[in-house]
Amino acid sequence: MNSEHICDISLAITGSGGAGSITAGELLLSLAGKNSCFGMMRRSFGPQIRGGEAAALIRISHRAVECMNDSFDLLLALDWNNADRFAEEIALRPDSLIIADPAAGDIPEAFQELGVEIIEVPMKALAKDITAGRPNMVALGLLSHWLGFCSDEAGKLIDQVFGRKGEEVTGGSRAAFTAGFTEPLIVAAREARPRPERGDPGNRGTRWHFNGNQGCGLGAIRGGIRFAAAYPITPASDLLEWLSPRLEQLGGSLVQAEDELASINMVIGASFGGVPSMTATSGPGLALMTEAMGLAVASETPAVVVNVMRGGPSTGIPTKSEQVDLNMAVYGLHGDAPHLVLGALDHADCILTTEWAVRLAEALQTVAIVLTDQNLAQSTVLIPEPKYELPEIPARVIAQPTDGYQRYEITDSGVSPMAIPGTASSTYVADGLEHTESGKPSTAAADHLAQLEKRSRKIQSFDFGGHWADIRGVGQTAILTWGSSSAVAREAGARLRAAGHEVKVIALRLLLPASPEKLAGELENVSRILIVEQSHSKQFHHYLRAFYDFEADTRTLARPGPLPITPAEIVEKIENWS
Template sequence: MDAADNFDISLAVTGSGGAGAITAGELLLSVAGRNGCFGMMRRSFGPQIRGGEAAALLRISSQPVACMNDSFDLLLALDWRNAERFADEITLRPDSIIIADPAAGAVPQPVLDMGGQIIAVPLGDLARDIAAGRPNMVALGLLTRWLGFGPDEAGTLITELFESRDAEIASGSRLAFEQGFAQPLASSARQEASTEQPGAPRNSDLPPLNGERWHFHGNEGCGLGALRGGIRFVAAYPITPASDLLEWLSPRLDQLNGSLLQAEDELASINMVLGASFGGVPAMTATSGPGMALMLEGMGLAVASETPAVVINVMRGGPSTGIPTKSEQTDLNMALHGLHGDAPHMVIAPLDHADCIQATEWAVRLSEALQTLTIVLSDQLLAQSTVLIPKPEYRLPDIPPRCTSGPDPDYERYALTDSGVSPMAIPGTPMSTYVADGLEHTSFAKPSAAAADHAQQLDKRARKIASFEYGDLWADSRGTGDTVILTWGSTTAAAREAVRRLETAGHPVRVIALRLLLPARPERLAEALEGARRVLIVEQSHGRQFEHYLRAYYEIAPETRTLARPGPLPITPGEIVESLTGWE
């Protein structure tokens, strides 16, 4: 790749389940990385266990990107079965390219209505004459050439992926790729995009183009952060879209002398986590909304017994089973207020893929230091999309480890300390035995229904959460100006790109993204909002859960609006720009 190139290209590969759209997209993103590019791929599936639809939505750029663009330059359909289900997710322009196999049938009307130049390529016929040839590998070759990349990197990747499984499949995939690469298309998309596609303009806060790139998805980022934080035991029950996180953690925990146990259900999972943590091993579970609903009573036990526990909730569309394979930010209310009684705990939300590592490590260390429950709110968009980004670099503030106790004949497990944190004895410590259950208790851990004991322990549990100094990681603030975008979680990346576009157009805007949602930090947000004339709240929620949370805990600018909608469609940078430029 010419270092002088400046391009930003979005493309989609769609097909029915099993057609290989996701495999083609993943390989194409890897090819882009080996050619010195940055990028992102969002996986979109139907809710069916087998069959259904699948799409790989890619953005490949000469500059780091963290969200998808507003529209797509190219759509390649391996087949048109169920393609209408992606009509809302894949926005085309009149100048977009549509590549389709004539043998797969006519282009659906919803796609035709968006316009675009249709190019017929016999993907199936090109693959049919090759032993173990696949149309998705033909598509990979075609797109590799269209993007202006050489064939060698892709060929190496195909060999690495398939040869260990079957030599014939590896050979057939390579030959199919070469057939696709030989197909003539228009001039290199990268060259056209260098002059026609504005993309995300360079900004001083973006990393340099050279240097090490990381290729991972958000679930892997949360897993890495958990291991860095010290997690060595995981108990969980599989659930979409958190299962990828568990699959990634299992072999790596083995390498660290830790363990992952698949429990019989979510209730067992959270109780196993509490048992391991009570025994001195940092522990966590990962789930999604329906699973966390089942864990709420056990999570309350973590708070009452002051046992460190981390719950990673990868949010999806709800309520009930909802849309298991699509993203939404609608477990916020449950994370903040779902526990019964007065149950002070922490809620932390990663802001982008790189932050999945930092936020999760921070959450684990805070949980250990403050001996309580911490919920990490990720979502399907972060968890199951893959990025090529500069190597994540961060530094956490100093956080004390778990406060433990040695032999003590006068041991008070729940001593009323100034910080609210009391020494936690490991089972087997002489003269320091105690019972950690859900009953209210005295400072010596003896059950008590006395009003004074209840008030003292309530104060203690609240004090340690409220008085801790969380530092600057509570939120991320960028930009200047008297207009502020206030957001959280995965919508942060789109908000940041909107700010860069507005700044380039001469309209300075700030974006403040909250990482620490509970406990609330009203004084810190008041400082961050100083000088703000108007605020746009951005969230992916039908019920405006984030807006109601903000109004409950914070003073916001008098002139405030909300851009809110439910999943599964992510909020785009263009929508945010439109909301602000149309605000008179």
């Protein structure tokens, strides 16, 4: 490991349902925040709704991290029930460490192969001696000691989290934590290993703790969303659940629809009523929504759809990530339907991108699809407070009462003032049929052309500014990527730079409309391009080939989910370029 990663630990906590591995993981991440660290946590589950095996996959670092690392330094198993399911997700190295309970039986072969050092701690037995003590709190103590966390902070956190459950539970949890924290086997093992450097004291600023779905939700309400329609689908449901009470707090509302066909149409109806509106879904749901998105484009009704990608096609792998709805988002609408597609690059960017998408959809009176994925949506990060500035974007242009009002008036910008129901003298009928400027249905070639050009012009002539991409570094080698692969590529870029390579990482945030001139400018002195994506059919590569020209030596690193792409894979590809 290079010096940049010396205080960067990845660990996994596994256990079957009821063992509390996820709770322990969440508390550990919170503790990391209270100990001047940053971090990230993913959850992985078996197929059972309750009682199944679960794994908390955590990375804790003294610098801000935006993706998981290549492998794990430590695996703590509360038990081994079905834990081998996670073997490919929890990649260990020969120098990794396993902490296991001897009462849990033999360590699965998948974890033994590398000859990893094993420390056996009787977590169950230790917890049993404590009233209301739980093995997962013992584990939290063990790991907190391992990470050098402050035990006082842990006590406070336990009181805060379990306070409502009464004194017996908090007392038991504290005692179990202490039993783990002071467990001699761990103290000795810790002493025997090099201690990570303590944190940079400059990192004591406010930390934000959220998952990508919450980030999108916050971006949405910051952008002005006040109505949402919802049909549950993994992994987008938590975003909709997050929005429901908060929209209500803001004087808006969320309606649970009967299906995705209804939810997108409800969004269009509410937006027609003048209220910025959205829905969230995942691949199969997006497929159901594409017809109505064509309606929103044709009727010029602003609508925002956050699509949280998961493994596909069909039900696919609903709980795992894959960047595979790009084709559908870009090409899935019927007819010539200019619209916006944006991809959030990391957790903080979920906020920015969703807010931007809402403002753009409102200003341009069209559909904006925001693509995130399960990896962003359902992993939690602990990062510095995200700060960003969006360019000035005009609000939806509202028509004043006018005689002879023409809803689809041809204007220079392509944007026509929209009358909101309730406005006298400007009643009109929004139509998915091709229409004249007044909205009257028309099959005339001239009307079709004029409206097609107007709808295209409003997007093509709009100045999207500098947010079209996130660009880090300079060099003749470029890594070109999008979505949640961006954070991985950035980390790979940092490692490559540390190893003496000059690398530029370009992550496209605005996918539609494409920005060929801007990208060409960025690639001017680039001789090697690596396109990175999590898709078996290389959807992003094909998208780039459709909209952009490349003169450089261009290669791809594309593979499907469910396993996330790692920084090491990218580093290797660049280092072994020949």
